[in-house]
Amino acid sequence: MELPGTILAGEDYEPVEGRVVVEDGEIVEVEETATASTDIICPAFVNAHTHVGDSIAKEAGRGLSLDELVAPPDGLKHRLLEEASREELVESMQRSLEFMEAGGTTAFLEFREGGVAGVEALLDAAGNLDVEPVVFGREEVEVLDVADGFGASGARDADFSAERKAAHEAGKPFGIHAGERDAHDINSALDLEPDFLVHMVHAEEIHLERVEDSDTPIAVCPRSNLVTGVGVPPVADLLERTTVALGTDNVMLNSPSMFREMEFTAKLCDVTAPEVLRMATRAGAEIAGLNCGVIEPGREARLLVLDGDSDNLAGVRDPVRAVVRRAGVDDVADVISP
Structure with missing residues (x-):
């Protein structure tokens, strides 16, 4: 499974354009690359x-x-x-x-x-x-x-x-x-x-x-x-x-x-x-005692995908602030769990 978009990656949740690669319920790669996706991917x-x-x-x-x-x-x-x-x-x-x-x-x-x-x-x-x-x-x-x-x-x-x-x-x-x-x-x-x-x-x-x-x-x-x-x-x-x-x-x-x-x-x-x-x-x-909460290789793939082009999130300049202060259940595009 590959999830493209703006990834709130690592322990600092730094926004990265790219994709998250998931295999057998585990994050195996966080790749920085250009993508057309407007999704925001953060830890569940x-x-x-x-x-x-x-x-x-x-x-x-x-x-x-x-x-x-x-x-x-x-x-x-x-x-x-x-x-x-x-x-x-x-x-x-x-x-x-x-x-x-x-x-x-x-x-x-x-x-x-x-x-x-x-x-x-x-x-x-x-x-x-x-x-x-x-x-x-x-x-x-x-x-x-x-x-x-x-x-x-x-x-x-x-x-x-x-x-x-x-x-x-x-x-x-x-x-x-x-x-x-x-x-x-x-x-x-x-x-x-x-x-x-x-x-x-x-x-x-x-x-x-x-x-x-x-x-x-x-x-x-x-x-x-x-x-x-x-x-x-x-x-x-x-x-x-x-x-x-x-x-x-x-x-x-x-x-x-x-x-x-x-x-x-x-x-x-x-x-x-x-x-x-x-x-x-x-x-x-x-x-x-769970191995999740951070998007990095080796972690369980518990992930939340938000529609960054929803009426609520379109035009967001700071994805982390948007997830914390603005997003809601209506913006959820997918929830990934092992």
Whole structure:
């Protein structure tokens, strides 16, 4: 397979006119050459933090606080998940995953409620799609038998030492929410030596230093944080210290669109378009242990092809800024996945 156009190549996403050559699901060559194609070829997205199970409750809970919406075990989402049948859950998750796939996401890191049964339901929902779930199970240690890792709600909710130890012994990653409501649970979360943190809206200097010293990656979700009223993560400060990836968080509150998340982050936070694109691609891939997110030989061919001659993108002078700040699902010409 050969994909001609303007390629956002390498770790700096430098626009190159040429073609990407793909064989057996792997990028084998990025060739600089003249081409008549107006397509823009960039790495496909890796959504670094989702709660796709909440697809059953989109836009529920208007006017509720964050704790009333999502806090275990009695938050609205947990009650709605408990009330829904397995068939309803699987169908609603599948619809969200189809939307994600059409919008250029080929992998996502999911914090999945419901223990073993919850993980199995998500895997069923994703079974016939070209979007790969990297699933962090919750609620019971036994979930590590079927999940890719363990995803903890937060150090304020419980002592997750046993789950952290079990994940380590299983050779699987452990992630935990921290600093979403306030700073009080950040040190406790870092004491668990997690493989990554989620949110860090209220990170203070001492936390930033600890993150840098431990080289702990962070998944941020700016749209979700703003809609729940907890604030905006200090994205620029976090980027100075560690790997920062971009997630869309709770499908109950936000569509799982990486286009929307990138535009929001680029326009709200003091970060460049290449930094945001890296957050949406390579950074999430690194946290998930996937060999993608960069267009270079030897990488998995997870690629997004945009129509550079669409009404929205025609006349673009800076392809990277266009992908991050302007493009949307209507501009997608193709999504390539191994």
